[in-house]
Amino acid sequence: MKIAVCVSHVPDTATKINIAATGNEIDQTGVTYIINPYDEFAVEEALRTKEKEGGDTQVVVISVGNDANKETIRKALAMGVDSGILLKTENKMDSFGIAKALSEEIKSQGCELVFMGKQSVDFDNQIIPQMTSALLDYSCVSVVVEFKLEGQNITCEREIEGGKEVVSTKLPCIISAQKGLNEPRYASLKGIMAAKKKTIEEKPAVETENQTEIIGLKKPPAKAHGRILGTDSSAVPELVRLLREEAKVI
Amino acid sequence: MANTILAILEQREGKLKKSSFETASVAAKIAKNLNLTVVVVAIGNDISNLEEVSNYGVSNVTHFKNNVLSNYSSSAYTKIITEYAKEISADYLITANTSFGKDLAPRVGIKLNAGCLVDCVKLDVQNNEVIATRPIYAGKALMETKLNSNIKLFTIRPNVFKPEENKVEYNLTTKNVDNPDTSTIVSEFKKAEGKLDVAEADIIVSGGRGLKSAEEFKLIEELADALGAAVGASRAVVDAGWRPHREQVGQTGKTVSPSLYVACGISGAIQHLAGMSSSKYIVAINKDKDAPIFGVADYGINGDVFEILPKLTEAIKLLD
Numbered sequence: 366m367k368i369a370v371c372v373s374h375v376p377d378t379a380t381k382i383n384i385a386a387t388g389n390e391i392d393q394t395g396v397t398y399i400i401n402p403y404d405e406f407a408v409e410e411a412l413r414t415k416e417k418e419g420g421d422t423q424v425v426v427i428s429v430g431n432d433a434n435k436e437t438i439r440k441a442l443a444m445g446v447d448s449g450i451l452l453k454t455e456n457k458m459d460s461f462g463i464a465k466a467l468s469e470e471i472k473s474q475g476c477e478l479v480f481m482g483k484q485s486v487d488f489d490n491q492i493i494p495q496m497t498s499a500l501l502d503y504s505c506v507s508v509v510v511e512f513k514l515e516g517q518n519i520t521c522e523r524e525i526e527g528g529k530e531v532v533s534t535k536l537p538c539i540i541s542a543q544k545g546l547n548e549p550r551y552a553s554l555k556g557i558m559a560a561k562k563k564t565i566e567e568k569p570a571v572e573t574e575n576q577t578e579i580i581g582l583k584k585p586p587a588k589a590h591g592r593i594l595g596t597d598s599s600a601v602p603e604l605v606r607l608l609r610e611e612a613k614v615i
Numbered sequence: 616m617a618n619t620i621l622a623i624l625e626q627r628e629g630k631l632k633k634s635s636f637e638t639a640s641v642a643a644k645i646a647k648n649l650n651l652t653v654v655v656v657a658i659g660n661d662i663s664n665l666e667e668v669s670n671y672g673v674s675n676v677t678h679f680k681n682n683v684l685s686n687y688s689s690s691a692y693t694k695i696i697t698e699y700a701k702e703i704s705a706d707y708l709i710t711a712n713t714s715f716g717k718d719l720a721p722r723v724g725i726k727l728n729a730g731c732l733v734d735c736v737k738l739d740v741q742n743n744e745v746i747a748t749r750p751i752y753a754g755k756a757l758m759e760t761k762l763n764s765n766i767k768l769f770t771i772r773p774n775v776f777k778p779e780e781n782k783v784e785y786n787l788t789t790k791n792v793d794n795p796d797t798s799t800i801v802s803e804f805k806k807a808e809g810k811l812d813v814a815e816a817d818i819i820v821s822g823g824r825g826l827k828s829a830e831e832f833k834l835i836e837e838l839a840d841a842l843g844a845a846v847g848a849s850r851a852v853v854d855a856g857w858r859p860h861r862e863q864v865g866q867t868g869k870t871v872s873p874s875l876y877v878a879c880g881i882s883g884a885i886q887h888l889a890g891m892s893s894s895k896y897i898v899a900i901n902k903d904k905d906a907p908i909f910g911v912a913d914y915g916i917n918g919d920v921f922e923i924l925p926k927l928t929e930a931i932k933l934l935d
């Protein structure tokens with residue numbers, strides 16, 4: 366079996382976001398990029414599945430983007446993924462475009478099981494796994510915290526409001542990983558060295574016309590600085606009064 | 616015939632969720648601005664409060680019914696919605712950005728060749744177009760955006776759009792679904808033992824490392840109980856194993872926008888703020904006057920949680 370894992374390359378979550386002068390993208394000054402945090406859970410689950418299935422199971426990591434994404438692909442390779450593919454584009458593809466490019470590659474690689482993160486922490490869409498599955502006519506379970514594969518049968522738990530849904534489905538399937546699915550391994554020194562020797566295959570991403578158009582970005586309105594009501598519990602009555610009479614929330 | 620907007624409702628355990636009324640109300644509003652007909656669809660077995668949706672300006676409700684569909688099935692639901700949207704030639708689709716909406720909408724979007732804008736916090740009609748605003752980078756920026764596809768699909772963030780009451784006639788059509796495609800189906804719902812989920816709560820009381828231990832979290836639970844609120848947590852305390860991950864608020868936890876968020880012993884790291892800074896009112900209780908949480912708080916007490924929380928809980932309990 367061949368397993369694919371899809372990874373995105375995103376600004377570090379600690380990065381301060383500023384809007385570029387063009388007004389429709391972020392200012393790249395001082396922004397450092399990392400592997401999307403949820404994609405680490407996806408990589409880990411792909412590796413665990415490979416270890417369990419054994420035989421000639423292979424894991425391939427795929428990323429859509431430009432040369433910078435190679436750093437994130439290498440991170441997955443260092444964790445133990447067998448090979449990497451960069452679907453190269455200099456365009457700003459929307460989610461539909463990325464899903465389309467990924468689906469074409471997944472099809473040509475013949476991967477019947479695909480792991481993704483639940484969400485890319487840049488645009489926070491949470492849609493590419495479901496879109497890709499619809500394009501491929503694969504099943505898909507999103508926001509997964511438990512995954513079991515037995516033959517062709519898959520049983521998952523997905524996190525929803527107020528609890529977990531137990532979902533059953535079959536291969537071919539796309540799983541989107543939520544925190545809690547596993548504890549991602551650290552890349553060992555040996556893994557990092559080995560990753561340096563693995564080649565990353567580059568090919569042009571299939572390009573599709575964007576369905577979405579960005580009009581502009583702005584900073585959220587700044588909140589007027591709040592009031593400090595005191596330094597101990599003597600401020601409690603005033604707090605309760607304000608919540609009741611001014612904010613009207615209790 | 617006027618163009619059509621299809622509003623997709625969500626039921627759980629046979630009851631429409633609150634977010635469904637938000638969806639209906641927003642659909643009615645867009646319909647008015649763009650001169651569209653609204654059609655509402657719900658899937659499930661019996662839905663006890665379906666008629667209530669007509670309190671929010673929508674009349675025409677189609678209920679796809681089958682007892683196996685009381686639980687969510689991405690395969691069956693996608694097919695039913697897609698076929699129905701084609702049948703009525705829907706130009707717009709709208710649903711809530713809940714776990715259900717997030718999972719379903721992008722699949723329907725692909726099948727209809729409709730563009731998707733998800734997690735919208737504002738939908739404005741300008742020059743006959745819908746302009747959506749959605750938070751990106753965990754709310755560190757807002758993006759104004761629109762769709763250039765023929766069919767357009769939007770999901771709206773729960774708790775942001777207040778449903779507007781407008782009682783209209785109720786026309787229900789029930790359609791029995793034969794042999795739904797249940798190749799992917801929810802076989803069981805495991806309810807979390809906690810009472811309210813942070814993603815759905817109107818008030819959240821959250822605790823951070825300042826609480827010192829898992830046991831001391833009872834101070835948070837007691838205040839939450841008194842307020843009828845959900846318990847939230849920072850990542851530091853989730854990582855420490857004091858609280859389950861489902862309570863984590865922030866960039867890699869849940870994004871919440873309650874009316875009131877009470878942050879206790881939480882410093883306000885950028886990843887935490889990312890998940891809660893769009894709350895309507897924020898209260899911070901922290902010993903450190905320079906803690907970044909005070910930068911987003913409306914009201915703060917710069918003191919010790921162990922001294923303040925019991926007094927605050929007591930004061931809340933005394934309210935009628």
Ligand SMILES: Cc1cc2nc3c(=O)[nH]c(=O)nc-3n(C[C@H](O)[C@H](O)[C@H](O)COP(=O)(O)OP(=O)(O)OC[C@H]3O[C@@H](n4cnc5c(N)ncnc54)[C@H](O)[C@@H]3O)c2cc1C
Nearest residue numbers: 823824825849850851865866867868880881882887902920
């Ligand atoms: C990739 C990534 C993703 C992340 N995602 C998230 C996320 O989703 N959510 C999240 O919360 N964090 C997230 N973090 C972690 C974040 O950076 C912070 O480490 C975390 O939020 C800190 O939690 P805290 O405020 O509880 O702890 P601390 O930062 O240690 O703050 C404790 C606070 O308690 C106060 N305090 C101590 N004692 C008392 C007392 N007796 N009375 C009153 N106040 C007291 C202190 O003054 C301090 O301000 C993420 C980090 C990374 C790198």
Ligand SMILES: Nc1ncnc2c1ncn2[C@@H]1O[C@H](COP(=O)(O)O)[C@@H](O)[C@H]1O
Nearest residue numbers: 371373429481482484485490491492493
């Ligand atoms: N450019 C990309 N290349 C490869 N995979 C991606 C890319 N963008 C998103 N993904 C995958 O889709 C998941 C969800 O992303 P999103 O729908 O954008 O929130 C991510 O966690 C990745 O696994």
